[in-house]
Amino acid sequence: MDANQGLKKKLYKEGFIVLKKFFNEEEIKNLIELQNINHLNKNIIRPLGNYPEYWNLISNNKLLKILRDLLGDQIVFLHNSHSVIQKSDIEIDSNWHRDNVSRVYGNGPDWDKKTDYNVLRVAIYFPEKNNKTGLGVIPRTHIGKGYICNFLRRTRTEFKRIYHSKYFKFIINNILGKNIYVEQGDCVIFLANLYHRSLPTKGIRRAIFLSYGVNNTHAKNFLVYYLIQRDDSNEFKLNKEKVDTENFKKFLKNQDLYINFPQI
């Protein structure tokens, strides 16, 4: 039996798992350095394929080992990835959302029960000490609780004042939602169709986000959505002016993480 069988069960049941201190101090130091070199003045950079210094993280052995335990041996890298250094709450969008294609619960191919949904998001955090931050989640919204998401969506569009009120937010964020507070080197892995949000944060917030899956229809739909369908899909595409894209594809092939790019 896989060492991580328990984690796998938990991931599919709750929609997320938390790996405390997944990266050690040396690794954290290197990741912070990596950000400092690549961000310059930007608070967000994406996709990370455009930044060769991040490739080692994409193929990090420890990370791939756990992902293979969760998804099976044939995992692929799904390109939607970014790195953030957010200096204040203003730079953080803390709205509840899903990262998958079919955003409305039960509606669209992501919810087709023929193939289990298994696109994973990996969030790696390295906040400064005493800086409360992390990820908000509504557990099990990847398999049920569609009414919560519908209710939230309706309130956001039709009853804006209520949606933005302190009391309403408190109930949703703290009673239905769960705040996962993180420390440096913690890693949260969640299914892309789980309802989640960034936690508002005082002070500098540093994090890196990656996406993985297996070569199935969900992964293909995810790529089509981010690389082609979205209005801002240019932000998610590899940029030939920044990187030798063929070289990145070769790298992914060598690491056994490659999936064909969607054709228009």
Ligand SMILES: O=C(O)CCC(=O)C(=O)O
């Ligand atoms: O900032 C975070 O903690 C979460 C960001 C997020 O929702 C995402 O990258 O999809």
Ligand SMILES: [Fe+2]
């Ligand atoms: Fe997200």
